[in-house]
Amino acid sequence: MYEGPIQDLIDELAKQPGLGPKGAQRIAFHLLAGEKSDIDRLIAALGRVRDDVVFCAECGNVSANRLCRICSDSRRDATKICVVEEPKDVHAIERTKEFTGRYHVLGGALDPLSGIGPDQLRIRELLRRLANQEDGVDVSEVIVATDPNTEGEATATYLQRMLKDFPGLSVTRLASGLPMGGDLEFADELTLGRALSGRRILA
């Protein structure tokens, strides 16, 4: 145990994901050995995240304003909504530069064992978005981009059922299959099975 303030900082840092006591100690001593202005900048950044980050009123993504950058960008295609679990999934899809539509962040996936049902996710907000469509813009496709695991698949199935009665709306799901750059030989059975059942016609 170190004296007072340092141990307190180590304890707080060690609560963060991916940091154990050793990693926390390393960061605490790094901050201590550095300039006080480095600590100031970290404190200021934490304060701004605490005070200034809000969730977009439309899509639920993290945002600096009432509407996020994507929802307030009129060039983004409002006829397509990509439904993801978390803000970092928005980031991942944006990096592909393949999607020009809007997003809807659920805030997680269905997981009854952890007490996460439809009411804990932003599903009602999605239905409201689809019902209260602005004049002229009809959402034609909802792409369900939840994770390809048990919870994500269950969420996709639930959404498919909820959305099937919207007229003129197609509900799609991200393809499952072999990861690019991977090796067929090392693919797990489930992934290879999905790749097979989802095979595309080339010619």
Added chain:
Amino acid sequence: MYEGPIQDLIDELAKQPGLGPKGAQRIAFHLLAGEKSDIDRLIAALGRVRDDVVFCAECGNVSANRLCRICSDSRRDATKICVVEEPKDVHAIERTKEFTGRYHVLGGALDPLSGIGPDQLRIRELLRRLANQEDGVDVSEVIVATDPNTEGEATATYLQRMLKDFPGLSVTRLASGLPMGGDLEFADELTLGRALSGRRILA
């Protein structure tokens, strides 16, 4: 890139040792998803480290007061000084519960290529401590516990030369050898060589 405050926090966190952009992002979103009071506690802990941590006027260890817990503890043997590179080395030796003396923290090791010479370390302070001994207490042993690497060994050699003329003072060095619980077969040549040359008489 995320919007404003989150990206700023990710950038600040990613500067810390052991955290890359991915780890920083994970912590930022963890903080964002948690209670605001968690961020408050982290900010408060950082502020206290910035404002309240000082270095002990005697040994140079991190401290909450002018003298650290060890230097102000009259039960600690003042005739032995263990010289270490960093505050975390004090912590490591304290954990052994084998040492009841005092410490002296150098603040690093000699490393001419990085511009760290004797004047950049707290060597002058060590000599002053040995010269200005309180009446009645004579330091009889200085244990050089710098790291067993090039810089630490160079520092040990330098200290040995500086301290050899103090009357009645023995200068010792931590033993090098096989780590406990290790396997002789897997020891590197240097360690095994040191273990051999430092062998002890058992009977």
